[in-house]
Amino acid sequence: DSGVTQTPKHLITATGQRVTLRCSPRSGDLSVYWYQQSLDQGLQFLIQYYNGEERAKGNILERFSAQQFPDLHSELNLSSLELGDSALYFCASSGWDSPYEQYFGPGTRLTVT
């Protein structure tokens, strides 16, 4: 158990819809990262937050947005969903002393039909 929690574990929705994925980092970790993993693209970095502020941005689509709240939990919002958005979405967290060592949650499997 990494100490990172993600909800929900599975999500099935239709094209055009909007969903919110939730992540709670390990106790004490200030950084939260979001990743998308699909069979053809591998693990792709989306975005990083540090103590409520956006720190780094990767290949995140404009239809996707994220935020980190004062209690350090984070949410990833996916809108106008397309079939190609079906993937595993992982959240990870890291501590201030080892920023490159990330601890991953169990993931949310999103299926867009």
Add this chain to the structure above:
Amino acid sequence: TQLLEQSPQFLSIQEGENLTVYCNSSSVFSSLQWYRQEPGEGPVLLVTVVTGGEVKKLKRLTFQFGDARKDSSLHITAAQPGDTGLYLCAGEPGNQFYFGTGTSLTVIP
């Protein structure tokens, strides 16, 4: 083109055999991490290598960071079925985080 290329992509070996997995890039990294991921689960951090030429051992797993800090290797001695999984290298050359293409290892009992 992926920033971190791993080889081989797939590897199937018998229990007790040795193997090496490679992670290569044209970019220089301040550190590289290795993770193992099992189907449907999140990657689990195995090790971080920081210094060029560094060698780290984790039981039967030996990790090496290239002298130029552009590549790394993972050697497993006497592989066991419990070693089965997807091995990923990762690094942050700038302000983004990159994971390698992955090596899917299957150890047959």
